[in-house]
Amino acid sequence: MIRHSAHLPKTVLVTGASSGIGAATAARLVREGHTVVLGARRVDRLAESVTRLSGTGGAVDSVHLDVTDADSVRRAVDHVREEHGRLDVLINNAGVMPVSALAENKVEEWNRMIDVNIRGVLHGISAALPVMRAQRSGHVITVASTGAHEVVPTAAVYCATKYAAWAISEGLRIESEPWLRVTTITPGVTESELAETISDPDARAAMREYRSGAIPATAIADAMSYAINADPAVDVNEIIVRPVRQRP
DSSP: OOOOOTTSOOEEEEESTTSHHHHHHHHHHHHTTOEEEEEESOHHHHHHHHHHHTTSSSOEEEEEOOTTOHHHHHHHHHHHHHHHSOOOEEEEOOOOOOOOOGGGOOHHHHHHHIIIIIIHHHHHHHHHHHHHHHHTOEEEEEEOOGGGSOOOTTOHHHHHHHHHHHHHHHHHHHHSOTTEEEEEEEEOSBOSSGGGGOOSHHHHHHHHHHGGGOBOHHHHHHHHHHHHHSOTTOOOOEEEEOOTTOOO
16 A cells, blocks of 8 residues: 655635634744645735745745635635635634633623634534545544633533533544544643633633633644644544643
8 A cells, every 4th residue: 555645735725814722833833844824804914924934944824714604614615615616624723712601691602602612613524524525535634722621600500601612623533534634733821812702800810810821822733733644544633731830
């Protein structure tokens, strides 16, 4: 059997690529020589990233992408396929975390987390699978959270959405044929803009304190790289990366 090198350049679409884990992952993969398409709503930041990363290794491109809009995600995948010929890896990274106590009754924020953190993952899978099926190869990576495995005060809805993301990813793995690799990346407290989306002042202050020992987003990018560059016969199912001091 002929086995292709795991380190051949791949074409990767990263959602939520304008900051945090998405931006760090894009930078890491471009340096490794992959073709990386950055997707997000903030196209001005994407343009800055493309300028900064151009010439550092592989090819880099960007596309407007709103994960809450299934048509937007489908158009982004079509752009990747039309401009770069294929889609080898989808990284479902976009996420929001406006945590608050359930008694605060922030229904709009709950719905926003459901739309981005759950529907966004499903929209990515829906758009990418037909392309990968036609190729008979592909890799879907979904970013969950240690909140998928525990619940902390003010984070009930956020943890629920991340458990759903974990469950969807695991379901995809179980249902899929061997040509599709499926990975869940599960970060602990990581440097990002997530805490700034919290509107409740007490929850925001508590989360800033909780996140004071955060690890850099590059640590999660390292995990992404490991999963993507693993031997094609190896399916890295889940990687949990948390700060040493994070308990639990």
